[in-house]
Amino acid sequence: MSEVAKALLVDDRRENLLALEAILQGLPVHSVAVESGEAAxxxxxxxxxxxxxxxAQMPDMDGFETAxxxxxxxxxxxxxxxxxxxxxxDAQLALRGYAVGAVDYLTKPFDPWVLRAKVSVFVxxxxxxxxxxxxxxxxRERNTQWRNLTDAVDEATRLLRSENTDAHERAAEILEQARWGTTP
Incomplete structure (x- = not known):
């Protein structure tokens, strides 16, 4: 799996976004910074x-509305x-954050190592x-292959039980196709 985890950083102040990007530097996460709730x-x-x-506090659409x-x-x-x-x-702001679905609420200044640890857990x-x-x-793919193989064997078995010699040839064909992963 080569897909890299991403963190969305949302702050109306460019310097805060740069600070967050610096804090997350070295973690196995790609930071995507935007400056508004709408952009997020x-x-x-x-x-x-x-x-x-x-x-939490941005002009136009604040963090609570964005969340x-x-x-x-x-x-x-x-x-x-x-x-x-x-x-x-303010405990009321934190409660408001949790009410709209936040998993955590940090007030600035916060310990950058704590933020890194929290982001690491989610990554x-x-x-x-x-x-x-x-x-x-x-x-799921293996189960599908197994079902196809089982169906092919069942069909070949049915044909082999018949008295028809053409059916025997067809059964051999089906078993050969099943052996190579192609469906009859």
Missing amino acids: LKQLLVDDFAVILLD SHIKRRERTRHVPIIFLTAADR DLWTKNRQLVAQSEVV
Whole structure:
């Protein structure tokens, strides 16, 4: 699996985005930075993300409204959101963040190592989920192949039980095709 996990960074201040990108440097994650809630929603239409770091207080569409839109969409409702805010430690804002679906709420200044650890957990979960999806697909393909092979053997057995010599030749053909993975 060569797909790299992505983190969506959403903050209206460019310097904050640069700081977040620096904090995440060296993690197995590709950062995608946008400067508004609207831009985040557009980005979520084209990319899948392991985690979203979302500024709570932005002009126009704030982080809470953005998160609310994210959680309403089927495609994005399970993407973990970590709110980041410069607001003082107002418990009501944190509760509002959790109410719209955030998995965490950090106030600035926060410890960059803690943020890295949190992002790492979500990147690991995303990666493991992708691996499970891929393994599930392999199992589905093998089950289909097994069903096809079983059907071919059943058909060959039916033909071999018949008295018809042409049927015996057809049964041999079916078994040969099944042996090479082609369907009759």
